[in-house]
Amino acid sequence: MYLKKLIVKQLKCFDSLEIDFPGENGDYSGWIVLLGGNGTGKSTLLQAMALALLGDVATRELLTPRGYVRQGADHALVTAEIVAGKADIAGRRLREVFPRMQFIVTSHSPFIAQTASDRGLFVLRQGDDGGPVRL
Numbered sequence: 001m002y003l004k005k006l007i008v009k010q011l012k013c014f015d016s017l018e019i020d021f022p023g024e025n026g027d028y029s030g031w032i033v034l035l036g037g038n039g040t041g042k043s044t045l046l047q048a049m050a051l052a053l054l055g056d057v058a059t060r061e062l063l064t065p066r067g068y069v070r071q072g073a074d075h076a077l078v079t080a081e082i083v084a085g086k087a088d089i090a091g092r093r094l095r096e097v098f099p100r101m102q103f104i105v106t107s108h109s110p111f112i113a114q115t116a117s118d119r120g121l122f123v124l125r126q127g128d129d130g131g132p133v134r135l
Helices: 042-054 056-062 092-097
Strands: 002-011 014-020 030-035 077-083 102-107 121-123
Touching (some): 002 042, 014 042, 030 042, 042 077
Parallel strands (some): 030 121
Antiparallel strands (some): 002 014, 002 077
């Protein structure tokens, strides 16, 4: 199972953000790197991905919405487009061992970014005015 698209609105530090994950001919395996400093929303995006993949019932059991809705908003939205993988199983060496797996990684380090394809690197930045985080 692979993420093809993730949309978040009014979620923690994000006003609105849409990520189209890179894929070719239906293959979304490979490294995806979320790169950004402290407070730019890397962990929030991973939580959003988990919420989208778990579904409503599991989500209600695992967390409450308190703290997830952006300040000043009355609700948040997480939407994901998911595609089935050929093998549906859950660095370079891992890519060699598991060539059909999608890896989503967060980091502060530009060295980790070297493992991503050009289309698989998303750099998160805080707005100059302290506003919402953007790509």
